[in-house]
Amino acid sequence: MPVLDIFSESVKYKYKTNVCSVGTLLVFFATIITLSVPIIIIHLTGGFWIKNDVYTEIPKIMFKQKYLLLAESREGIEPITCSTFNTYKENRISDSCTVTKVQELDVNRDGLNDVLKFELRFFTEFPVQNIRLLLFFNYELKGKSKLSMETMAALHYTIPSNVQKILILGDLKLKQKHLLQNDVINNVYDHSTDINNQSLFQLLSDAVNRKFGVKIENDGMTWESGFSAEEETVVQLELFYQEEVVHSRPGVWEELKWAWIQYFAFFFSFAYIAKQVTGWIFVNRYVRSYVISPWEEK
Structure with a gap:
């Protein structure tokens, strides 16, 4: 009788390190870049606010x-x-x-x-x-x-x-x-x-x-x-x-409506890139960290 794959679940590893470490500094800078780069790009391309409706x-x-x-x-x-x-x-x-x-x-x-x-x-x-x-x-x-x-x-x-x-x-x-x-x-x-x-x-x-x-x-x-x-x-x-x-x-609410759409359009893209880059660095052990698997937690 054939066997079908009907469900799958990813194994989630946790990477832990000290507060004063290269890994912590890497995650901190990745977070800052993810939050700030969308603001910089939007500012340089006309700004958040609609000046003329x-x-x-x-x-x-x-x-x-x-x-x-x-x-x-x-x-x-x-x-x-x-x-x-x-x-x-x-x-x-x-x-x-x-x-x-x-x-x-x-x-x-x-x-x-x-x-x-x-x-x-x-x-x-x-x-x-x-x-x-x-x-x-x-x-x-x-x-x-x-x-x-x-x-x-x-x-x-x-x-x-x-x-x-x-x-x-x-x-x-x-x-x-x-x-x-x-x-x-x-x-x-x-x-x-x-x-x-x-x-x-x-x-x-x-x-x-x-x-x-x-x-x-x-x-x-x-x-x-x-x-x-x-x-x-x-x-x-x-x-x-x-x-x-x-x-x-435009009024305040109309400006806010367009501002958050512009911000999150860039934020999700940079958040995805930052996650992939930091994940690749930790998985390949370019920075020192402690790896904890799901079965070790239990």
């Missing part, structure tokens, strides 16, 4: 029904002004627009706005040569990073002569100069903007110097030629709210 999120954006349009025609003539603000630098603003249309659409029906359609109509005696448009939004991120702010997007275009209708397209994108903190609510800019105490330059400067804001990218302008003072000049704008690539600074 990148993720995508669809922001919650709402147009605040606040805007300022300055349309200039000829030098020496007051610009056409359309605005929801009543005063500017303590001077009353007269809204010259005859029609204002605002529409925000949720195209994919996910509960978040996707497109802003904005239209202004006004009469002017001379063709518009350039326009400046300021739009104000509420902007929120609710994923890993919490961000809530009122922010301004600005447009400035020089217009060809004899234009009756101006069409503008673009993407509203997040502008970051600093990393968002994952463990705090970033609401330092969550306050209403009042243009009565600021010049146009100050408004633009504040928007540029902010740590977080919005900007209009991939913008383009087209127009319909032919001007008539008897017909309304039209400014149409379509802004698309896009998915954002958000840069943030």
Whole structure:
């Protein structure tokens, strides 16, 4: 009848030596190297901690029904002004627009706005040569990073002569100069903007110097030629709210989660190598030690 090997067990030998011996010193240095080398390697290759976390999120954006349009025609003539603000630098603003249309659409029906359609109509005696448009939004991120702010997007275009209708397209994108903190609510800019105490330059400067804001990218302008003072000049704008690539600074727990994974990935490899090397040294009697077999212990 054939015989099968159904179970096996390794014989475990113990190697003992004095505290002050070469064998003890060897094991001590092997342990120090096993624990410290992974730290050194990780430090030299970028460190344990994740300094910049990148993720995508669809922001919650709402147009605040606040805007300022300055349309200039000829030098020496007051610009056409359309605005929801009543005063500017303590001077009353007269809204010259005859029609204002605002529409925000949720195209994919996910509960978040996707497109802003904005239209202004006004009469002017001379063709518009350039326009400046300021739009104000509420902007929120609710994923890993919490961000809530009122922010301004600005447009400035020089217009060809004899234009009756101006069409503008673009993407509203997040502008970051600093990393968002994952463990705090970033609401330092969550306050209403009042243009009565600021010049146009100050408004633009504040928007540029902010740590977080919005900007209009991939913008383009087209127009319909032919001007008539008897017909309304039209400014149409379509802004698309896009998915954002958000840069943030990870929280403590997230950093620790990746730190121990990096450390143990190297530690187990060096622990295995150290065990094999020290075992080979003791088995081949390169250092003096006392060998105790399992049956001698009994």
